[in-house]
Amino acid sequence: MRESCRWNAIGWERHALDITSLPKVELHCHYDGIVDPAMLRALCAAGEPFPVPADDLEAALPVRGLDDFMRWFAVADVGSMDLRPFVPVLQAHVDRLRAQNVQYAEIYTSIPRGSPDTAEGMRRFAESVREREAGETQIEFVIQIGRGGAPERLQAKVEEATALHAAGLVVGIAIAGPEQDHPIRPHTRAMRFAHDAGVPIEIHAGEWCGAESVWDALEYGYPSRVGHGVAIFEDEALVRRFRDEQIHIEMCPSSNVATGSVERLSDHPIRRAFDMGLNVGVNTDDPGAFMCSMDSEYRLLVDEFGFTAEELDVLRRNALGARFQPTLRVPIDGVD
């Protein structure tokens, strides 16, 4: 009886938690994974149409498995890396982040094409998006680069991203894309180039491949953060490395369930990672594709994994400590 009362008290406390008001930090969200049908319709009504039909995008939802995600992406892809069509999308996204009390966010973005030049394109894009910060949130941009292709291709992109970083237009580099058959090792030279230039590096690893892919990222990629990392727990030595060095892991539970990286939500290692003292945060990855938000990720952590408000705040502080932009220009809870 007492147990049941206690459980009820905890359950009530969790239910009563005002998720939206909790301060949040997000480090792992892709600019081309944000759109959803409601956003597209709202943009269209506001006279800022995005070149993807809302009905087509709706038909590609929900995403249940990797093939579904590829189909969703094929619909949402505007076919170029011109960032200009994404300005209203990102502006709407920043409005949503503010409404969820996300006080700092890094967004993974392609190198801009189709603009006067790369640096000017990036500057205009960043300024247009930041118009919506309203002193309540801080948005920073990280250049995302796919793993595939020849080392020369990745090297060229890393050099472009490094120049954008040197110009103060972006805060780091994220290496994303399919891990299978695309190890980091052949790109050691490019990764060392970025590292030596002082560019912070994130690598998506352990999402689709096992622990060996995470080792490959650590050994050859100089990451200070790893995206996903669900495979870390296959290897005790790897877990120790992450714990001892406090390498930040950007975990994305809804993404991992939607794409089948983990079979069930209950299989997700975020609670285990947290309890073992690993440095983890929570992220949406592609909120449009996975129909999630920072609020819904927090709700899931509370309901499925029993996270308390204090524990959620540890996730936030972990992410804040792993950010690539040292300078904060908005008030953030717990930072003087």
Ligand SMILES: [Zn+2]
């Ligand atoms: Zn990602």
